[in-house]
Amino acid sequence: MSHARLSPRQYLILxxxxxxxxxxxxxxxxxxxxxxEITLAHPFTLIAAVFTPWIAAGIALLICFFASYLTxxxxxxxxxxxxxxxxxxxxxxxxARFWLHEPISLERWAGIVLxxxxxxxxxxGPSLTERPVAHAPSLAETxxxxxxxx
Amino acid sequence: xxxxxPAPQPGFSAATAMIAAIILASTAGEVLTAAAMKxxxxxxxxxxxxxxxxAIRAVLTCPLxxxxxxxxxxxxxxxxxxxxxxxxxxxxxxxxxxxxVTNAVAGKIFLKENVDRRRWTSAVLVCIGxxxxxx
Numbered sequence: 001m002s003h004a005r006l007s008p009r010q011y012l013i014l015x016x017x018x019x020x021x022x023x024x025x026x027x028x029x030x031x032x033x034x035x036x037e038i039t040l041a042h043p044f045t046l047i048a049a050v051f052t053p054w055i056a057a058g059i060a061l062l063i064c065f066f067a068s069y070l071t072x073x074x075x076x077x078x079x080x081x082x083x084x085x086x087x088x089x090x091x092x093x094x095x096a097r098f099w100l101h102e103p104i105s106l107e108r109w110a111g112i113v114l115x116x117x118x119x120x121x122x123x124x125g126p127s128l129t130e131r132p133v134a135h136a137p138s139l140a141e142t143x144x145x146x147x148x149x150x
Numbered sequence: 151x152x153x154x155x156p157a158p159q160p161g162f163s164a165a166t167a168m169i170a171a172i173i174l175a176s177t178a179g180e181v182l183t184a185a186a187m188k189x190x191x192x193x194x195x196x197x198x199x200x201x202x203x204x205a206i207r208a209v210l211t212c213p214l215x216x217x218x219x220x221x222x223x224x225x226x227x228x229x230x231x232x233x234x235x236x237x238x239x240x241x242x243x244x245x246x247x248x249x250x251v252t253n254a255v256a257g258k259i260f261l262k263e264n265v266d267r268r269r270w271t272s273a274v275l276v277c278i279g280x281x282x283x284x285x
Contacts, residue, residue, distance in 0.1 A: 009194070070209060071194065073187035078180060079257040079265050082250055083272045089283050111282030118275030121268055129264040 006127055010075065013068050017081070018088035020065035026092065027058030076127040083122045090115050160235050168232040172245045175225035177252040181260050183218030188261070190215075243284035247277040 006014070031054030035045075049055050072081045090112050096102040104112075160168070190196070190208045197205040209215055232241045254273040258265040265273075 070183070070187055073184045074190060074193040077257065077263045078184035078261060079254050079263050079269050079273065081184075082180070082253055083269070083276045086250070086276045086280060089280055093283055107282050107285065111279040111284075114275045114279030114282065116279075118272040118279060121275070122272035125266070125268045126264075129262070 006076075010072075010127075013072050014081070014084055016068040017065060017072055017085040019091060020061045020068060021085075022088045022092040024058045024061030024065055027054050027061060031055035031058060077129055080122060080125070080127045083118055086115050087119045165236055165240070168228070168236060169241060169244050169248070172225055172228045172232060172241070173248050173252055175221050175228050176245070176249050177256050179218050179221030179223075179225055180249075180253055181218075181256045182214055182221060184257070184261060186212045186214035186218055239285060243281045246284055247281040250277045250280065 097104045193205050196208050250273050257263040
């Protein structure tokens with residue numbers, strides 16, 4: 001697989017990383033604010049909270065985020081994945097503006113522009129540092145070798 | 151009867167130490183997790199060969215992955231501790247944006263990633279952008 005340019009599927013994974021983390025956090029926040037106050041005297045109410053729809057959705061989205069993030073890190077550099085997926089912050093700000101009709105200050109618009117330019121810059125470069133040669137075979141390659149021997 | 155009053159905010163050095171603890175633990179966690187995933191190999195390929203169970207097994211049998219997750223958990227608790235003493239409007243943007251820069255430095259030093267001018271510029275732009283957006 002060539003690592004210089006990403007395939008549509010890999011862009012989809014990066015999109016999932018960008019979207020799932022902020023959406024998951026938003027769902028958790030929405031779910032927790034809707035609950036009565038949870039105290040240390042009644043810790044089991046926290047366990048019950050996990051099964052409420054918003055919090056369950058938040059946890060599912062965060063699991064999806066972590067799985068996509070690990071997948072992205074398996075074929076792209078950390079210094080590529082982190083800036084590239086920061087676009088999620090912009091999506092949440094735009095959702096807040098156009099869906100929830102929250103005002104966005106000039107400072108925040110400046111932040112949105114800077115993140116967008118930063119993401120555009122990093123996305124145009126290679127996603128993975130090319131290594132010269134000989135590395136230990138990955139699990140997939142080991143599996144290949146096993147099949148060939150069989 | 152005592153009148154409740156807001157707890158005094160910690161001094162500059164204490165606030166810096168709390169934010170630095172979050173950034174350090176977070177950076178260590180990200181770098182270890184990235185190193186773990188590089189040692190495992192392309193998860194898409196592993197899944198194509200061995201299925202989803204094979205991919206999960208490959209990740210869960212990598213000790214570096216657990217080291218990374220432990221540091222990420224430590225970063226989370228450091229964040230909770232800092233939020234207990236400092237304002238969210240300071241902790242969230244400062245830690246989120248500075249982590250991008252420390253990750254670029256750590257990625258170059260420990261993961262030997264090719265952090266060229268493009269990636270430096272991008273990391274700094276996103277860092278300032280996240281700060282402005284979250285502040």
